[in-house]
Amino acid sequence: MSSDDKNHQQGADMGRRRMLIGATSALGAVGVGFVAVPFLKSWMPSARAKAVGAPVEVDLRTVKPDQIIKVMWRGQTIGIMNRSKKLLDRIGGHDEQLSDPGSAVIDQQPEFAVNEFRSMKPEWLVLNMHCTHLGCIPQVLPEPGAYAWEADWPGGFFCPCHKSKFDLSGRVFKGVPAPTNLIIPPYSFLDNNTLIIGVSGAA
Ligand code: FES
Numbered sequence: 001m002s003s004d005d006k007n008h009q010q011g012a013d014m015g016r017r018r019m020l021i022g023a024t025s026a027l028g029a030v031g032v033g034f035v036a037v038p039f040l041k042s043w044m045p046s047a048r049a050k051a052v053g054a055p056v057e058v059d060l061r062t063v064k065p066d067q068i069i070k071v072m073w074r075g076q077t078i079g080i081m082n083r084s085k086k087l088l089d090r091i092g093g094h095d096e097q098l099s100d101p102g103s104a105v106i107d108q109q110p111e112f113a114v115n116e117f118r119s120m121k122p123e124w125l126v127l128n129m130h131c132t133h134l135g136c137i138p139q140v141l142p143e144p145g146a147y148a149w150e151a152d153w154p155g156g157f158f159c160p161c162h163k164s165k166f167d168l169s170g171r172v173f174k175g176v177p178a179p180t181n182l183i184i185p186p187y188s189f190l191d192n193n194t195l196i197i198g199v200s201g202a203a
Contacts, residue, residue, distance in 0.1 A: 055198035057190070060124070068140055070129060073197045076186060077137055080195065081125040083168065087142055088122055090155045091168050100169045100181050107185035108132075112198050118169040118184055126197065127170045128183035129157075136161035138182075142168060157182070 014148050053074040060082070063069055068081040081087075095101035105112045112120050129137050138157035147153045149163055157166040165173040170182035188201030 002065055007015065053198065055196050058195040058197065059193060060195055061193050066142065068125075071197070073185065075107060076185070077129040078197055079125070079127045079129045079140070081127070081140075081168075083117075083123050083125055087155070087168050088117065089143060090142075091116055094154055094167065097173055098167065099174050099179075101171060101183060103171075105180050107183075108181045110186050112200075113184040116169060118181070119172065120189070121188070124195070126168065126185060126187045128185050130183075131159040131164055131178055132163065132172065132180045132182060133159065133164050133176075133178040138164070 021081060022193050043112055056073045056078075058069070058071060058080055060080075063080055063082040065082050065084040066087055070077050070079050072078070100108075101116070103109055106114075109118055117125070118127075131138055136159050138159040141147070141153070141158050142155045144153055144155045147158075149158065150165065154167060155171065156168050156179030159165070159178065162177045164178035165178040166178070166182055167173070170184070172178045172181050185197055187195060187197045188199050190196055
């Protein structure tokens with residue numbers, strides 16, 4: 001590629017970045033984390049950015065397969081999970097046990113997430129972690145097996161407050177206190193490695 005072509009490409013990338021971020025100048029950066037590691041404070045957006053609900057940028061290269069990190073956006077805990085094929089294969093096959101397998105309750109996700117994976121890209125689950133019953137944070141339990149509350153747990157999220165259960169797409173099981181699926185926030189991908197929470201858009 002010639003230097004002119006490179007300059008043109010860099011200019012196009014910068015233009016897309018500006019478009020996604022829009023008028024919001026206080027963009028917070030967040031990043032690395034693992035299951036059971038709640039937050040990495042050094043990469044969190046500033047208090048002012050959080051107060052105004054600024055978009056939050058996440059470096060996806062830091063989220064290893066089958067791990068989840070948690071960041072704050074508009075005062076809410078948002079989980080970003082890198083679902084390998086192993087986890088994606090656990091999402092199908094139990095629709096009859098779910099209250100809303102097809103994401104018919106439209107307030108619970110952007111239109112782009114109305115699919116069984118409830119995501120723009122199947123491998124990336126971006127989820128408001130607050131239980132839709134009374135707001136507790138469910139435990140992340142992706143491994144299937146026999147648990148105290150479920151002899152045949154398919155893997156998913158379990159809310160310890162009142163025992164609501166969600167699958168690995170955040171879809172709620174029948175017969176629990178939570179009335180709806182977990183919320184999918186608006187988000188977009190700046191590029192293959194960069195997620196922006198708070199700006200809804202295409203991949
Ligand atoms: S807050 Fe999760 S089940 Fe009640």
